[in-house]
Amino acid sequence: MRRWWLTLLLVNVTLIATALPRTGVTAMPWLAVDGLMLIAALSLWPGHRHARRGLGYAAGALIAIVVLGTVGNTVTQEIRGRLFNPYLDPAQLPIFLELLRDNLGLATSLVLVAVAIVGLLAIGGGLGHLLATLPRPRRPSARLTLVGVLVVSAGLVLLGPTRHTTWLGTPGVGLLADQVTRAYATHAAVRDFDAQLTRSETPLDAPEGHPLPGLAGRDVILAFVESYGMAALERAPFAAPVNQRLDTMAETFERAGLSVASGRLVSPTLGGQSRLAHASVLSGLWIDSTLRYDLLLESPRATLVDDFERSGHTSVAMMPAIYRDWPAGRRLGYDTIHDDPRLDYRGPRLGWVTIPDQFVWHRLRQLRDAHAEPVFAELALISSHAPWTPVIEPLPWDAIGDGEGFSRWEDAGSDFLEKWGDNAGMRQRYGPSLAYSLAVAAEYAVHDVDADSLLILLGDHQAAPGMLGFTPDREVPVHVVSGDPDLIAPFLEHGFVRGTQPLRDTPARSMADLRDLLHRLYGGDAS
Incomplete structure (x- = not known):
């Protein structure tokens, strides 16, 4: 017994x-x-x-x-x-x-x-x-x-x-x-999603893509800010530096003659797997798992990359976190892919992040200057990636060079392995890290976004629940910026509001709806 x-x-x-x-x-x-x-x-x-x-x-x-x-x-x-x-x-x-x-x-x-x-x-x-x-x-x-x-x-x-x-x-x-x-x-x-991929019910389902004539001749930049979720605007201690930065951005844009509107999107992922957010925006489908992501890549489904190429744009991917072969990028059909090696960054590797956001914006500026035709650029910005170390400051743009300007922070993030288990420390660094990412994006907009360009700046997902505390929802901010107020005005009729602060008490739009929205606003309602 x-x-x-x-x-x-x-x-x-x-x-x-x-x-x-x-x-x-x-x-x-x-x-x-x-x-x-x-x-x-x-x-x-x-x-x-x-x-x-x-x-x-x-x-x-x-x-x-x-x-x-x-x-x-x-x-x-x-x-x-x-x-x-x-x-x-x-x-x-x-x-x-x-x-x-x-x-x-x-x-x-x-x-x-x-x-x-x-x-x-x-x-x-x-x-x-x-x-x-x-x-x-x-x-x-x-x-x-x-x-x-x-x-x-x-x-x-x-x-x-x-x-x-x-x-x-x-x-x-x-x-x-x-x-x-x-x-x-x-x-x-997944079986239903697979069947959805093979259907052809709207022009957006066509494998060759559908043009966006309202954006023809204009540069369009789709920039994902890592871990930029609505919790960053709503929860202490990170809400204070983030909201202060957003308010400063609004004032800066107004002085520069830029129009800005903001809204909220629901991301298909939380705490990671940013590619699912990217794929949802590009495809117009809800990609909330690796399996759906793989099915999308195996299908002939067109994406925004195809849409903009049919509109006369050169398509560019700026992917500082990709340092290996990227078959998905080839499948999506970008004209050029600037991953870690092709960004030719010669500055210090800043901990996990390796390449700061400002350098990616710097390379984008150089790339746009080298192209006579309009550019559709997708950016995956990673300075605001956990564990949020080191938190750096914007440099004068003429001091960046090939990255040597960041040498003052050399080895500053070398202890990032020790930081992962320090939730209290990460909570303190998260807000300033996001504030830096937003600051350099705003500086780029002030100097390089004009009446012939549209910047869509959005979060990819909320930060990990283990750091944020109680489980957040999946909402992320999105900001659209242009020197042409007529480009921004249609967003105001579809739930966006003027300024950099999105409303909190209205329904959020799915990331999968953004492609359809762009076609409704600039493509003659392709859906």
Whole structure:
């Protein structure tokens, strides 16, 4: 009986621990009914000894999977503000491991991965061994008791009264059921999305793209500011420096004769995966997963890149965070791609960010001067990327050179690996970091945005929930700037307001609607 009670204790503690991230300490059950049912069933199993051992180890492996699912839920909730999705997220493992290596170093990453693997094997193997070697009760009264336990616990699991009882729970069954349901629903949603990609119901679905005659002959810049979410305008301590910068921008634009309007967009992602936001804006489709992103790239679906090229624009991608081959960029069809190597930055690498925003704007200015035809440029700006170190200041534009002007901050961000776990420090640096990104964007606009250009400056997603505190929504600001007030006026008729401060009490527009909106305003309503 000692082994039986020891097995029950360890299985119960393990399963209860998996419920902790979902229910919290105060609501955590102290008896896992599904674990009790499992132990009773294996104790009564009448089969051959080898069959019972196999079932025991299989049950241990299943408990390890529940633990792995709990870890997945915790990590994705902290980073993405949602639960782990077994249909989508396993494909993200290589990217997650790469980020782990880049942020913590290879040695530390290998140790963490090894500890995680050994821990899971220990849980699965240890509990599997205990379950596989459970003694079968000899006395009829003991067997009858176990039958009663099995029937009662099975009834509790199947009928669901544990949902209304705080001290009883079914954490293992509940997690597995949630994951299976989520995976099935995601599969159905992806199937519908795949069918949507093959339909051709509007001109925007055409694989050759649809022109934007209202923007022909004008430069259009689509600039994504990393981690620029509405929480940055609304929550302390970062709201103060960000709102101060936005108010200064509005005054600066007015003095420079620039018109600006602002609104809010709902991003498909939270805390990361910026490419999903970029793809949603470019395609006019809701791209909220890597799988949808891949399906888009495999489809003939046109994007804003095609639309502007049909309008006579040279298409340019400015991607300072991309330092490897980028097949997605080739598929999207940019005329030129200025990634990390092609930006030819010769200044110091500023921690994780590597290339400051002002240098990217500097290169864009040089590129526009070199092209006689209008340019459609998409920028992925990264100075405001976590862990927000170092926070630098704008330079005089003639002091930038090929990046040598940033030498004063050399090694200032070299400790960025230590900063990732310091949430309090990141909260203090987040606002000033965004203020810098907005400041250099505004300076570029004042000097280079005129009546023949349109700047669309927007956030890609909110910062990670683990840093912001309680889980935010997915809304991000968007600002449109031009020297021609007639280019900005149509936005005011579609929910935008004058100035740099978006309204907070109106419905936000989906990022996937921005392409259609541009066509409504400048393309003769292609939808």
